[in-house]
Amino acid sequence: MDLFEGGCRCGRLRIMASGCPLRVGVCHCIDCRKHHGALFYAAAIFPSDAVEISGPSQGFADRFFCPTCGSAVFACSGSEVEVHLGCLDVPNQLTPTYECWVSWREGWLPEFKGMNRFDRDRDEFGQ
Ligand SMILES: [Zn+2]
Numbered sequence: 438m439d440l441f442e443g444g445c446r447c448g449r450l451r452i453m454a455s456g457c458p459l460r461v462g463v464c465h466c467i468d469c470r471k472h473h474g475a476l477f478y479a480a481a482i483f484p485s486d487a488v489e490i491s492g493p494s495q496g497f498a499d500r501f502f503c504p505t506c507g508s509a510v511f512a513c514s515g516s517e518v519e520v521h522l523g524c525l526d527v528p529n530q531l532t533p534t535y536e537c538w539v540s541w542r543e544g545w546l547p548e549f550k551g552m553n554r555f556d557r558d559r560d561e562f563g564q
């Protein structure tokens with residue numbers, strides 16, 4: 438079974454997801470920008486029972502980070518956990534297939550080829 442392991446920068450907050458993610462996407466929305474201090478963010482979404490979290494975490498608006506080093510590691514929504522691709526220990530394990538909130542996309546970014554694009558949230562399109 439596939440295992441995806443990651444964590445915060447200081448190593449106290451760890452996350453492990455197993456199996457196949459439900460989907461992998463990129464988001465450009467203002468909440469993601471502000472939370473990460475980055476221009477966009479990428480996550481793999483797993484069912485919450487496929488994800489194990491260990492160590493202390495602090496949350497704000499369903500987004501969780503390490504209280505020691507501040508790294509943003511995961512987010513929760515309903516029965517799903519968003520595992521941030523940037524906190525995985527090894528790169529190039531998962532590739533996003535869609536982009537949300539492209540209305541907020543930085544104009545200088547190159548096109549991400551082959552990705553579905555949504556002006557706003559993908560849920561509004563019944564996906
Ligand atoms: Zn940490």
Ligand SMILES: [Zn+2]
Nearest residue numbers: 464465466469
């Ligand atoms: Zn977002």
